[in-house]
Amino acid sequence: QVQLQESGPGLVKPSETLSLTCTVSGGSITNYYWNWIRQPPGKELEWIGYIYYSGSTNYNPSLKSRITMSVDTSKNQFSLKLSSVTTADTAVYYCARLTIDISGPGYFNYWGQGTLVTVSS
Amino acid sequence: DIQMTQSPSSLSASVGDRVTITCRASQSISNYLNWYQQKSGKAPKLLIYTAFSLQSGVPSRFSGSGSGTDFTLTISSLQPEDFATYYCQQTHTTPWTFGQGTTVEIK
Numbered sequence: 001q002v003q004l005q006e007s008g009p010g011l012v013k014p015s016e017t018l019s020l021t022c023t024v025s026g027g028s029i030t031n032y033y034w035n036w037i038r039q040p041p042g043k044e045l046e047w048i049g050y051i052y053y054s055g056s057t058n059y060n061p062s063l064k065s066r067i068t069m070s071v072d073t074s075k076n077q078f079s080l081k082l083s084s085v086t087t088a089d090t091a092v093y094y095c096a097r098l099t100i101d102i103s104g105p106g107y108f109n110y111w112g113q114g115t116l117v118t119v120s121s
Numbered sequence: 122d123i124q125m126t127q128s129p130s131s132l133s134a135s136v137g138d139r140v141t142i143t144c145r146a147s148q149s150i151s152n153y154l155n156w157y158q159q160k161s162g163k164a165p166k167l168l169i170y171t172a173f174s175l176q177s178g179v180p181s182r183f184s185g186s187g188s189g190t191d192f193t194l195t196i197s198s199l200q201p202e203d204f205a206t207y208y209c210q211q212t213h214t215t216p217w218t219f220g221q222g223t224t225v226e227i228k
Contacts, residue, residue, distance in 0.1 A: 045219040060216040105153040106212045107170035114164050
């Protein structure tokens with residue numbers, strides 16, 4: 001059974017860089033799109049972006065200037081860096097695997113448990 | 122961006138009730154529509170993918186329908202464990218977007 005686990009600091013100061021890692025177990029990171037999604041407290045889900053195992057990326061334009069994603073296939077891990085954070089970036093951050101259906105559409109069928117990152121001085 | 126609008130935002134229902142949640146996309150997304158269930162403090166769980174396909178392990182009381190811009194999630198007979206928030210999501214065009222959620226509460 002595929003499992004995902006987020007890790008990283010739970011508190012980040014304004015203007016600094018948020019860094020999170022997602023470790024994949026029970027399956028290979030190869031041949032899938034690996035995603036970051038966030039949810040501010042009490043609000044809806046926001047897709048941040050994905051990285052393919054090969055390293056190609058697709059970021060949400062609303063965050064694109066501040067995002068860097070990377071992948072380490074040898075460790076079965078992928079990572080997110082979000083720079084110049086503000087209090088608006090306080091959220092639960094989830095990592096998730098996108099599976100592509102044979103007919104074309106994709107869906108998130110594996111999620112990490114989520115990690116709360118608070119931006120505060 | 123494609124906007125996803127769910128209705129209602131919340132509803133109260135009793136165990137055994139039939140519940141219907143609607144999701145409308147701001148432009149056609151074919152069948153690139155997924156439904157997730159989220160319980161408090163937990164990650165979302167995939168229920169329905171490609172508009173109508175039931176994810177493995179999900180009870181058959183959940184069903185999805187629709188294509189183009191209008192979609193529906195139906196719970197045929199609400200069970201105690203179904204009280205949660207439900208989100209639709211499109212994966213037709215990036216940035217992929219979610220609806221604002223529908224909270225199903227106990228009546």
